Amino acid sequence: MIGCRCEIAPPTLLLAVAEQGDPEVRDAALRTLLTSAALRSRRSALGPVLRRFGLSPADLAFLPAQAPDTGPENTVYDVAGGEEAALPGRRVRGTTDPPSGDAAVDEAFDGAAATAAFYREVFARDSIDGRGLDLVSSVHFGQRYDNAFWTGDQMVYGDGGGGVFVAGGLTRALDVVAHELTHGVTQFSAGLQYRGQSGALNESFSDVFGVLVAQRAAGTDAASASWLVGEGTLEPSLGRALRSMIAPGTAYAGDDQPADMDAYADLPADDDPRNDNGGVHVNSGIPNRAFAEAARTLGGEAWETVGPVWYEVLTGGRLAPTAGFEDCAALTLTVAGERYGGGSAEQDAVRGGWEAVKVRLPADKR
Incomplete structure (x- = not known):
């Protein structure tokens, strides 16, 4: 990183x-x-x-x-x-x-x-x-x-x-x-650069596995999970959580996370804190929602369904440090097909997650 x-x-x-x-x-x-x-x-x-x-x-x-x-x-x-x-x-x-x-x-x-x-x-x-x-x-x-x-x-x-x-x-x-x-x-794995879309993926992988650790510890399945990050940590006057993975932009007053690519925040990666190093926290809501949508579509325990797909993408050596959202989407589809089979419910759920947030998928992955 x-x-x-x-x-x-x-x-x-x-x-x-x-x-x-x-x-x-x-x-x-x-x-x-x-x-x-x-x-x-x-x-x-x-x-x-x-x-x-x-x-x-x-x-x-x-x-x-x-x-x-x-x-x-x-x-x-x-x-x-x-x-x-x-x-x-x-x-x-x-x-x-x-x-x-x-x-x-x-x-x-x-x-x-x-x-x-x-x-x-x-x-x-x-x-x-x-x-x-x-x-x-x-x-x-x-x-x-x-x-x-x-x-x-x-x-x-x-x-x-x-x-x-x-x-x-x-x-x-x-x-x-x-x-x-x-x-x-x-x-120690993908080494995603902490700026722009690669930085937003960096933040998103942390949200994904942070939430999965908490879900597993609590025995919470994908359907009943809140998909909130840091629930109850903020001062009550600010809001209920730091981020909502399933509904980006709704976690606290002034939450500026977009829910899909139509509202993507194209920010410069500079030293101005208003720009969040190219939107690393802001735009992480897009891949966050892709994961949460896929997990909810499949149901069950997310760390056993789509969690292994995201883990393999992060640690398997195929995700470049400068990867963007489309790169990550393509790899998750590939890995889901390798793990569960082409046209499987798991691969279809992963595809549906990325389509929900309007990240473009390669034609041969549709």
């Missing part, structure tokens, strides 16, 4: 809160945006460098909390209000330790464990990188920091409470935890 900020909250939402909130809320939102910008260089450099040399953070001894020869570990640290220079912070809980009594620590620990278990049990993937990468999380980042993000080698969570997220909401939401950790899966 190139230029990946990999944060759960879109910058457009933070800007809207800054513009409309009282001075205290405005300052918290702006502080979150500025801190995110300061972290960008580290996240921009790490992923491409590791990918070029075929390395995982586990191979680099100078990175925190990597324990060679002991297998994957799940460790949570407390930054105690510090920022980048304080990462990872004070070690609070490791794999064999009992619950700490700090809700953020224990929720981050449990969320990372559930995400790793999902990838191991459903897809036989050994941790985030497929090679046993230790799971490192830091909580209590910054002051009322309203975001969570993947740095390229670990998870970081703010406490929220700055006007966007309810206090403690980010670690409490399993789909948010799994969303951010899936940015690591993408980093």
Whole structure:
């Protein structure tokens, strides 16, 4: 991934809160945006460098909390209000330790464990990188920091409470935890560039698997699922969730996600947070809805029906880092045909999902 900020909250939402909130809320939102910008260089450099040399953070001894020869570990640290220079912070809980009594620590620990278990049990993937990468999380980042993000080698969570997220909401939401950790899966597989349509696919894959982790943990099937990302994490005055996969543009007040290509937001990939790096969060609603429509058409448990198709596309080596929506649509159709058979109900459902969002399909795939 190139230029990946990999944060759960879109910058457009933070800007809207800054513009409309009282001075205290405005300052918290702006502080979150500025801190995110300061972290960008580290996240921009790490992923491409590791990918070029075929390395995982586990191979680099100078990175925190990597324990060679002991297998994957799940460790949570407390930054105690510090920022980048304080990462990872004070070690609070490791794999064999009992619950700490700090809700953020224990929720981050449990969320990372559930995400790793999902990838191991459903897809036989050994941790985030497929090679046993230790799971490192830091909580209590910054002051009322309203975001969570993947740095390229670990998870970081703010406490929220700055006007966007309810206090403690980010670690409490399993789909948010799994969303951010899936940015690591993408980093070590397709390496989708974090700009424009490839960046929107990057965000969408994280939403897809974040929601699937939560659905599997709750035993929720495709028909009864809400298909909301981060449900209950936002301040109630803002809305019910960060994103709706089945009805993009309806999750919160001012939600600007298009539901299909007719409303695609053609934004420049620049440093202006209003443009969301070419609409990576904005336009992710289009492939999100394609997946959700396909899953609902098939019914049953989405991680067992269309989930394996999306996973193979993400990790199978055929999706280019610069791929767009049409590339992804064509590959999901191909993989669905390979896995379930040409003209199967599964392939037809995948086709119907992309047709619902008006992404053009190759003629030989119709």
